[in-house]
Amino acid sequence: EEEEEEEETFLQRVVIIGVNSTSMSFAWGTLWATRWLAIAIPAFDMPSIMGRVCVALILSAISCAAVFCLDFVDDMHRGSEDSKAGAKAIQIMVSALAILIGFSWEHTFDGGVHAVAHATPYPETVKFFMGIIIAGVMIPMWRRHILTKEVALEHRKQEYEEEQAKHLS
Helix, strand or coil, X not given: CHHHHHHHHHHHHHHHHHHHHHXXXXXXXXXXXXXXXXXXXXXXXXXXXXXXXXXXXXXXXXXXXXXXXXXXXXXXXXXXXXXXXXXHHHHHHHHHHHHHHHHHHHHHHHHHHHHHHCCCCCHHHHHHHHHHHHHHHHHHHHHHHHHHHHHHHHHHHHHHHHHHHHHHC
């Protein structure tokens, strides 16, 4: 019996890894397809940083609209017999869009660091120290604002699920 439980857990992990890999593949594919499209449109001036910013803004806006639509669908679907599965699928789609937004802005930021570093006589050294400085500034902010909010929301979610379980019992 324990072996079946462990095997089920292993299979669940394999599925989660597959879903996450698919989400990352979607994000990379969409980012590079959008970049390819932007290169074909002269108005974007794509090799430039401004072109990358425009692509990131467009992808962010489209993703934001898609998240609102998915939230609307989730709200409409709530209460039906398969709403838990639907909510999980919507959460996976929202996560894939979040990865897309992150990749698009990382791509823009990397282009900016590259441009600044190559304007100096030692671009590799400048890139290295810029990475150290940026990490030194961003990690404490991330811990103070984003991580604490994530932990608090996760705690609230667990409390809500425990409360729901008590009501169903």
